[in-house]
Amino acid sequence: xxxxxxxxxxxxxxxxxxxxxxxxxxxxxxxxxxxxxxxxxxxxxxxxxxxxxxxxxxxxxxxxxxxxxxxxxxxxxxxxxxxxxxxxxxxxxxxxxxxxxxxxxxxxxxxxxxxxxxxxxxxxxxxxxxxxxxxxxxxxxxxxxxxxxxxxxxxxxxxxxxxxxxxxxxxxxxxxxxxxxxxxxxxxxxxxxxxxxxxxxxxxxxxxxxxxxxxxxxxxxxxxxxxxxxxxxxxxxxxxxxxxxxxxxxxxxxxxxxxx
Numbered sequence: 727x728x729x730x731x732x733x734x735x736x737x738x739x740x741x742x743x744x745x746x747x748x749x750x751x752x753x754x755x756x757x758x759x760x761x762x763x764x765x766x767x768x769x770x771x772x773x774x775x776x777x778x779x780x781x782x783x784x785x786x787x788x789x790x791x792x793x794x795x796x797x798x799x800x801x802x803x804x805x806x807x808x809x810x811x812x813x814x815x816x817x818x819x820x821x822x823x824x825x826x827x828x829x830x831x832x833x834x835x836x837x838x839x840x841x842x843x844x845x846x847x848x849x850x851x852x853x854x855x856x857x858x859x860x861x862x863x864x865x866x867x868x869x870x871x872x873x874x875x876x877x878x879x880x881x882x883x884x885x886x887x888x889x890x891x892x893x894x895x896x897x898x899x900x901x902x903x904x905x906x907x908x909x910x911x912x913x914x915x916x917x918x919x920x921x922x923x924x925x926x927x928x929x930x931x932x933x934x935x936x937x938x939x940x941x942x943x944x945x946x947x948x949x950x951x952x953x954x955x956x957x958x959x960x961x962x963x964x965x966x967x968x969x970x971x972x973x974x975x976x977x978x979x980x981x982x983x984x985x986x
Contacts, residue, residue: 735814
C-alpha cells in the first residue's frame with residue numbers, strides 16, 4: 727500500500743514544491759488550498775509524470791468546520807495520512823493598531839488553529855500505526871517579536887514551541903515532528919503580505935521555493951527537530967536568544983521598515 731502525504735497551502739510556493747518532492751518518491755498526495763484551479767493543474771501534472779494518486783480539496787482552512795470536513799472526507803474515503811505538511815499560512819505587513827482586525831483573526835485561525843486541529847486529528851492514527859512524519863512550516867520569524875508584523879511573528883513562535891513540544895512527547899512512538907524555519911523565500915508570500923517594500927526583501931536575491939522546500943523535505947524525512955535554512959538565518963535566529971530584548975526589537979524593526 728502506497729503512503730500518502732497531506733499538504734496544506736499546496737497551490738503555490740513551498741506547498742507546491744513539497745508536493746513535487748513527495749511525488750518524486752511515488753508517495754500519493756492530498757493537496758489542500760483555496761485555489762481549486764491551481765490545485766487541479768498541479769494534480770494533473772503530478773499524476774501524469776509520476777503515476778500517483780492525487781486528491782484535491784479546495785477549502786478555507788481558517789474555518790474550523792472545513793478542517794473537520796477535510797479530515798472526515800479522508801476518513802470516509804479510507805485515505806491514510808502518513809505525512810502531514812502544515813504549510814498553509816499568511817502574514818500582514820502593518821502596525822498592530824492599524825491592521826484590519828478581521829485579517830488578524832483569520833491569520834490566527836489559519837496559522838495556529840488549523841495547524842493545531844489538523845495535527846491533533848491526524849497524529850493519533852499515526853501513533854496507532856507507529857509511523858508518521860509531521861512537518862510544521864514555521865519561520866525564522868518564530869525566534870523574536872516582529873514589529874510591523876506582530877501577529878504573524880507571534881503565530882510562528884506558537885508553531886515553533888508547539889512543534890518542539892510535540893516532538894519530545896512523541897519520542898519512541900515512531901512519529902516525528904519537524905518544525906521547519908525558513909527565512910525570506912521567493913514564494914509570493916511577500917506580495918500577499920505587502921512585505922515587498924520592506925528593507926528585509928526589497929532588492930534582495932532570495933532563495934527559491936524549490937531549494938528551500940528540498941531542505942525542509944530532507945529534514946522531515948530524517949526526523950530533525952528544528953531545521954533552519956541558510957547559514958545567516960541560523961546565526962540570526964540563534965543570536966536573538968542572547969541579545970538584549972530591546973536590541974532585538976530595534977534590529978527587527980529596522981529590517982521590517984519600508985525601504986526609502
